[in-house]
Amino acid sequence: MAVIEVSNLQKRYGETVAVRDVSFAVEAGEIFGILGPNGAGKTTTVEIIAGLRTPDGGSVEVLGREPHNPELRKLVGVQLQESQLAEKMTVREALELYSAFYPQPADWRALAADLGLGDKLKTRFGKLSGGQKQRLSIALALIGDPRIAILDELTTGLDPQARRDTWDLIESIRDRGVTVLLVTHFMEEAERLCDRLAVIDAGAVVALDTPAGLVAEVTTEQRLRFRPSRTLPDEVFTALPEVHEVRHHGSQLEVIGDGNVVHAVTALLAANQIIAAELRVEQASLDDAFVKLTGRPLEK
Amino acid sequence: MRKTVHLFAKLTVSELRLFLREPVQVFFALAFPSILIIILGSIPSFRESTPDLGGLRVIDIYVPIAVALVLAMLALQVTPLVLATYRERGVLRRLATTPARPVALLGAQLVMNLITAVVSCALVLLIGRFAFDVHLPQSFGSFVVAFLLCAAAVFSLGLFIAALAPSGKAANSIGTFLFFPSMFFAGLWTPREVMPKILQRIGDFTPLGAGERALHEAATGHWPSLIALGVLVAYVLVFGTAAARLFKWE
Numbered sequence: 001m002a003v004i005e006v007s008n009l010q011k012r013y014g015e016t017v018a019v020r021d022v023s024f025a026v027e028a029g030e031i032f033g034i035l036g037p038n039g040a041g042k043t044t045t046v047e048i049i050a051g052l053r054t055p056d057g058g059s060v061e062v063l064g065r066e067p068h069n070p071e072l073r074k075l076v077g078v079q080l081q082e083s084q085l086a087e088k089m090t091v092r093e094a095l096e097l098y099s100a101f102y103p104q105p106a107d108w109r110a111l112a113a114d115l116g117l118g119d120k121l122k123t124r125f126g127k128l129s130g131g132q133k134q135r136l137s138i139a140l141a142l143i144g145d146p147r148i149a150i151l152d153e154l155t156t157g158l159d160p161q162a163r164r165d166t167w168d169l170i171e172s173i174r175d176r177g178v179t180v181l182l183v184t185h186f187m188e189e190a191e192r193l194c195d196r197l198a199v200i201d202a203g204a205v206v207a208l209d210t211p212a213g214l215v216a217e218v219t220t221e222q223r224l225r226f227r228p229s230r231t232l233p234d235e236v237f238t239a240l241p242e243v244h245e246v247r248h249h250g251s252q253l254e255v256i257g258d259g260n261v262v263h264a265v266t267a268l269l270a271a272n273q274i275i276a277a278e279l280r281v282e283q284a285s286l287d288d289a290f291v292k293l294t295g296r297p298l299e300k
Numbered sequence: 301m302r303k304t305v306h307l308f309a310k311l312t313v314s315e316l317r318l319f320l321r322e323p324v325q326v327f328f329a330l331a332f333p334s335i336l337i338i339i340l341g342s343i344p345s346f347r348e349s350t351p352d353l354g355g356l357r358v359i360d361i362y363v364p365i366a367v368a369l370v371l372a373m374l375a376l377q378v379t380p381l382v383l384a385t386y387r388e389r390g391v392l393r394r395l396a397t398t399p400a401r402p403v404a405l406l407g408a409q410l411v412m413n414l415i416t417a418v419v420s421c422a423l424v425l426l427i428g429r430f431a432f433d434v435h436l437p438q439s440f441g442s443f444v445v446a447f448l449l450c451a452a453a454v455f456s457l458g459l460f461i462a463a464l465a466p467s468g469k470a471a472n473s474i475g476t477f478l479f480f481p482s483m484f485f486a487g488l489w490t491p492r493e494v495m496p497k498i499l500q501r502i503g504d505f506t507p508l509g510a511g512e513r514a515l516h517e518a519a520t521g522h523w524p525s526l527i528a529l530g531v532l533v534a535y536v537l538v539f540g541t542a543a544a545r546l547f548k549w550e
Contacts, residue, residue: 050397052550070399078397083390088321093314100310101400144398 010057020203033194041203077146087126102144131162218292226276311408333366341432364515375458376475385468438521450511453535459543485509
């Protein structure tokens, strides 16, 4: 069941076209990613979904309602890019105040503990680290016990450890049954977290698939390198329909083939009771997929 | 409905708590006007009746001026800074994604300021009354009317600044820039009553000049003059409407 449906969305700011043509549907219970470079129209798209902006064309339905419907403010939690709190408001005060906004709020103490803010309740917003501010921001997005959480660029500016912690956190949000719409310009984040992805470039969706599906769509080759415990004639490998080529590098063998070559070769080795030492699989990454899709790399 | 009132009360308490954590603002809005009365009242000659002032004493004149000062501090220095900072930091935008509306925060900020203004003015009036024998406003009703109208006019101006200022810093600069001439015409440095006639006439058309005139008239037992009330109402209408039209939530 789709909880968010976006069709042919368009938005202009004066002469600038921010969103040209964006369509996708987010299914209940998934982590859906919107991936694209800065300025691609990601934030505008989610701001329209969150009811903060009115589109110039196309339609959006969130939980069967139009985005401005006030009922949705109770059902959708939003973490906006660069949205702060009063400098001198404490974590506890923010959680208590924001939970008072909702008819059936989540338990803010439990939420704070889950987000690792349990010992920061008396700390003022201005004294929190970047990671703690982000976690508080996520807590505020979840405090109304929403059915959908929209998280915009939530790991930008975090150090790698804080970023990984945040990823674990998002997975735990999904495990609670919350549908997550995640905006990111980090490839690794999209690859690790998202069940499905819409790749947006210059205001339009250029691809929509699972991360693995996106990679498979654009790559035809995979390479395996290993040192076999016993040699086999090359013909045994090339007889497999998946294998295109076999190369020798000293005692190492390199097998090049299409999408299913890894499975075919490992099955063959197992059948011959050969152990593949130093096995390495070189796969195309989402980065490569992105370059193929948009003709340029995503800036880091 | 009860839920809405409850939420608004929570927001107001939260705004009040945040205000009380700003020592500079608290000092100038809550303590400074009273301290001014204490200092002026401590000067013996200011406690003597002066023929130039129609038999009033300098300290009598300064009590309504200190009341105008309270309103100017809060409306021109506190409100625009807080609201423009909220917009700049995305607080209003975040609220727009919750069942609470950003306008509720704006309302809570105004109510918080009004409560602070009432407390600070009560302090000024009570210190004047008990330390220096300044009569409490003889016509209390007309004093309340003058106070509320002056507050409405100067807060409309403050909201107008908050509506236009791109950042908290800008709002603070504009507020401060308007504060000094406004308080000049309210008579903080030279009481309005001893100003040259021409300056008095100009002052009558400024929000705090007109406001102080209305407060002074009410404090001395008169109904505020129509010109003062009319000017204040005009400020509310012009700047209040402009602020409501132009206020940007993000």
